[in-house]
Amino acid sequence: MKNQSFFNIADYFLDRNIRQGRGHKVAIYTDRRNYTYSEIQEMANKTGNAFRELGLEVGDRIILLMLDEPQFFVMYFGAIKIGAVPVPINTMLTPSDYEYLLNDSRAKALVISEELVPLISGIKGDLLYLRDMIVVSDDEPQVPFRQKVKNASPILDAEYTTKDDVGFWLYSSGSTGPPKGAVHCMESPLVAATNYGKGVLGVTEDDICFSAARLFFAYGIGNSMFFPMAAGGSVVLNKSRPTPESVFSVLERFRPTLFFGVPTLYGQMLEYKARQDKEKGVDPDPEVHELSSVRMCVSAGEALPEDILRRWKERFGVDILDGIGSTEMLHIYISNLPGDVRPGTSGKPVPGYEIKIVDDEGNEVPQGEIGRLLAKGRSAAQNYWRKVDKTRSTMRGEWLDTGDSYYVDDEGYYRCAGRGDDMLKVGGIWVSPVEVEACLIEHPAVLESAVIGHPDEKNLIKPKAYVVLKDGSAGSEELANELKQFALERMAKYKYPRWIEFISELPKSATGKIQRFKLRLASEKADAASK
Ligand code: 3UK
Numbered sequence: 001m002k003n004q005s006f007f008n009i010a011d012y013f014l015d016r017n018i019r020q021g022r023g024h025k026v027a028i029y030t031d032r033r034n035y036t037y038s039e040i041q042e043m044a045n046k047t048g049n050a051f052r053e054l055g056l057e058v059g060d061r062i063i064l065l066m067l068d069e070p071q072f073f074v075m076y077f078g079a080i081k082i083g084a085v086p087v088p089i090n091t092m093l094t095p096s097d098y099e100y101l102l103n104d105s106r107a108k109a110l111v112i113s114e115e116l117v118p119l120i121s122g123i124k125g126d127l128l129y130l131r132d133m134i135v136v137s138d139d140e141p142q143v144p145f146r147q148k149v150k151n152a153s154p155i156l157d158a159e160y161t162t163k164d165d166v167g168f169w170l171y172s173s174g175s176t177g178p179p180k181g182a183v184h185c186m187e188s189p190l191v192a193a194t195n196y197g198k199g200v201l202g203v204t205e206d207d208i209c210f211s212a213a214r215l216f217f218a219y220g221i222g223n224s225m226f227f228p229m230a231a232g233g234s235v236v237l238n239k240s241r242p243t244p245e246s247v248f249s250v251l252e253r254f255r256p257t258l259f260f261g262v263p264t265l266y267g268q269m270l271e272y273k274a275r276q277d278k279e280k281g282v283d284p285d286p287e288v289h290e291l292s293s294v295r296m297c298v299s300a301g302e303a304l305p306e307d308i309l310r311r312w313k314e315r316f317g318v319d320i321l322d323g324i325g326s327t328e329m330l331h332i333y334i335s336n337l338p339g340d341v342r343p344g345t346s347g348k349p350v351p352g353y354e355i356k357i358v359d360d361e362g363n364e365v366p367q368g369e370i371g372r373l374l375a376k377g378r379s380a381a382q383n384y385w386r387k388v389d390k391t392r393s394t395m396r397g398e399w400l401d402t403g404d405s406y407y408v409d410d411e412g413y414y415r416c417a418g419r420g421d422d423m424l425k426v427g428g429i430w431v432s433p434v435e436v437e438a439c440l441i442e443h444p445a446v447l448e449s450a451v452i453g454h455p456d457e458k459n460l461i462k463p464k465a466y467v468v469l470k471d472g473s474a475g476s477e478e479l480a481n482e483l484k485q486f487a488l489e490r491m492a493k494y495k496y497p498r499w500i501e502f503i504s505e506l507p508k509s510a511t512g513k514i515q516r517f518k519l520r521l522a523s524e525k526a527d528a529a530s531k
Contacts, residue, residue, distance in 0.1 A: 008158035009167055009189050010080040013229035014041040015158070022205070022232045028070050029208070029236045029254050032139070035070050037232075040077070042154045043070075047078030049152035050145060054109065054132050058083035058159060059166065061107040065089055065098070065116055067239045068215050071136045073225065075111045080167060080186075083159035087169045087181070088216040092429075092492045095122035100178055101171060102127050104386070111136060115239075163187035169385065170218050172327035173423075173430040181385035182328050191379035192222050192331035193230035195352030200321070200335050201258060201296060205232035208293075210256035212242035212265050213428065219300050222331040223260040244272035248290045255293035262301040262428030266308050266320060267458040273315060284315065291316040300325050300332055301428025303416045305459045306344040322346060324416070328400055329353075330379040334414050345413035346406075353377035355414070356399070357406055365407075370417045373406040374399045422516045424453035424461055431495045433516060436463055436487065440497070443486050445469055445479060450506050450514045454499060454523060465497035466519055468505060475502030 014037065017025070023038035056062065062079045064086055066072045072088075079086040087105050089098075091113075098120050102110065106129040112120065114137035135142045141149060167186035171179040197203045211223035215237075228235045236254045240246045242265060251259065261269075277284045291297075297312070297320040304322040312320055323335030324346045334355060336347035349355040356364050357371040365371040380400050383391040394401050405417040424431050433451035440449040447470045454464035467483065469475055480500040487496040507518040 004162040004164075006158075006160055007163040007165075007186055008080065008083075008161045009186050010044065010077040011158040012190060013225075014044060014077055017229065017232050020232065025205070025232065026234050027229070028073065029234060030070060031238070040070065040073055043074040043149075044077035044081060045154050045156035046149045046152040047074050047141075048081040048156045050148040051078055051084060051109070052082055053148050053152070054145075056082065056084050056109060060084045060109075061087050061105045061169070062109045062111060063087045063089055063102060063105060063107040064216070065091060065110060065112045065119070066136065066215070067091065067113045067115060068220075068224065068237045069113065069136070069239055070139060070237060071111075071113075071141070072215050072237075075134075075136075076168070076225070081156055081158045083161055083165070085166055085168055087171070088221065089171055090216055090429075090492075091116055091119070091214065092494065093119070094490070094492060095120060095124070097179075097492070099123045099125050099127065102130055104178070105169070105181060108132065109134060111141075113137075113239075114142075161186055164382075166382070170216075170221075170327050170330075173432060180387050180390055182381035183383050183385055184330060184379075184381050188330045188379040188381075189222070189226040190230060191352070191377065193226045195350050195377065195379070196323070196325075196332045196335065197222070197227035197230055199351050200323070200332070200337060201227065201298070202338070203227045203231045203233060203258065207231065207233040207258055208236060208254065208256040209233065209258045209260070210236040210238075210250060210254065211260035212247055213260055213262060213301065214242075217301075217428075218327045218330050219260070219262075219325060219428070222325075223258075223298070226331075227258075244269045248272070251290040251294070257293060257295050258298070259291070259294045259296075260298045260300075263299055263304045263308060264427040264460050266297075266299060266304070266312055267460055270308065270311050270315065271458075286315070286317055289316055291318055294318055296321060296338060298323065298332075302425035302461065303344075303346070307459065309341075309343045323350070324402075324404070324414075326402060328381045328394065329375055329377065329402070330381070333375050333377060333379075342411070342413045345409065345415050347413060349414070357408065367408050368410065370405050370407045372420070373402045373404045373414075375402055376400065422452070424451075424463065426453075426462055426494050427460075429494060431463055433463070435491065436465065436495055436497060437514075439487050439490050439495075440465055440467060440483060442490070443483060445471070446483070448506055450516055450519055451497060452516050452520045452523065455527075456498065462498040463495065464499040464501070464523065466501050466503050466506065468503060472504065473502075475500075 026034045028035040109132040111134045134145045165186045169181045173179045213220035323332035325332035333353040354376040436451040437449045448468040453461040507515040
């Protein structure tokens with residue numbers, strides 16, 4: 001067993017920092033108090049020992065349905081220390097989504113933030129594998145687990161794992177079918193932190209990271225956990241939903257050096273600031289603002305509109321580095337670089353990753369031509385859990401098919417040209433058109449529907465639904481509002497269609513597949529004509 005060298009990411013991120021003398025350093029800042037590396041280590045050790053007492057073992061999944069709080073770190077590292085597998089999941093889903101995730105993962109334990117308990121109270125089906133639910137409130141698990149933690153030893157040597165062991169999973173959603181568990185290796189976090197955190201952002205122990213993207217996303221967990229902990233730096237955690245107001249207040253209070261967001265938020269923050277500036281009635285002082293401590297901003301999740309980047313730099317004097325990452329690659333693998341930012345592009349390959357753009361036969365296309373973006377690197381997931389076909393079609397040997405269409409421009413910058421599968425990103429989160437369509441069809445008046453991404457006034461993508469009614473009628477504004485409400489009540493809120501257009505039939509291929517690209521083209525044409 002011990003012929004492969006020991007590697008456990010909890011040992012690397014916690015114990016190593018303490019061995020290197022950072023025990024008294026603040027690892028986490030929150031509104032209530034700070035936590036040193038030693039404190040997090042001790043709590044994680046006790047938690048790991050308490051997990052063992054529950055009978056949890058190497059390979060057992062533990063779902064984390066948690067807000068951004070220190071206990072997320074404690075539970076995550078407690079699990080990894082004993083070789084169990086933490087599975088952070090999205091906190092904005094519905095009871096039936098949670099039922100699926102709990103059963104698909106066969107998690108034996110669920111750790112849930114108290115505030116989120118109502119989300120799962122509506123689960124109607126059976127939870128076939130779940131044995132223990134641990135509720136976290138006020139930075140502590142509730143009894144009976146709290147008692148187990150209290151009585152547990154603060155000493156816990158990490159399980160003898162290697163870099164290839166399963167470290168954790170992250171679920172990724174597809175256009176059809178349910179979400180897929182991307183199974184990540186133990187070493188993936190360190191690879192992402194080395195290639196991008198250190199290589200691109202130059203994160204050091206002096207950095208304080210603050211990510212508006214939450215810990216349950218690959219993007220967020222990289223920003224808030226992997227990058228600071230790999231460098232021995234610190235992170236600010238904030239439980240509240242990232243609104244411009246809450247984000248500005250965290251920036252002002254904790255003065256982080258690195259800020260991570262998604263395009264929607266950058267757009268909202270600019271708007272919020274413009275409103276404030278207007279109310280004050282004086283020209284804004286470009287030197288005095290909440291971002292004065294920030295040396296670099298990062299955007300990912302969807303393409304950052306050029307205009308937002310330009311306005312941001314004007315107002316706050318700091319660049320936003322746009323980069324493309326994915327749950328499967330764990331983090332950003334093509335990025336704009338400090339001092340080499342080309343607005344409207346994803347930048348260039350991050351050193352440590354290889355990229356190629358190929359045609360349908362898998363041959364590389366000439367520069368300037370659009371093709372499928374493939375990526376290769378050691379932070380790539382090893383497989384999708386219980387999805388053999390999907391694994392084989394996406395993870396092609398050393399190369400991962402990202403599902404994105406890209407091309408390289410004349411100057412070598414990578415430019416996004418959409419996705420092959422009609423999926424859309426809303427505020428950085430996937431929305432499957434198929435899911436929204438299926439929901440609308442449940443409404444008694446709806447015969448058929450097709451959903452596409454449509455830019456709002458800030459040029460950010462939101463779902464738009466084309467609806468064919470059963471009675472063939474032309475619909476009405478009331479019905480449109482009713483359908484929006486109908487969708488709002490049945491799915492995660494960010495998925496509902498912001499616009500509804502009634503049409504007499506949907507464009508379809510000979511095989512009966514909805515041709516969403518035709519609707520996209522028609523909609524773009526109509527927008528251009530109305531401008
Ligand atoms: C799209 C982008 C254009 C693209 C993510 C940073 O977004 C992340 O992971 P997901 O699995 O989605 C991946 C897909 O999102 N995308 C992401 N970033 C960009 N498109 N420009 C961008 N800058 O379709 C990609 O395949 O949710 C982002 C770090 C870790 C991540 N997991």
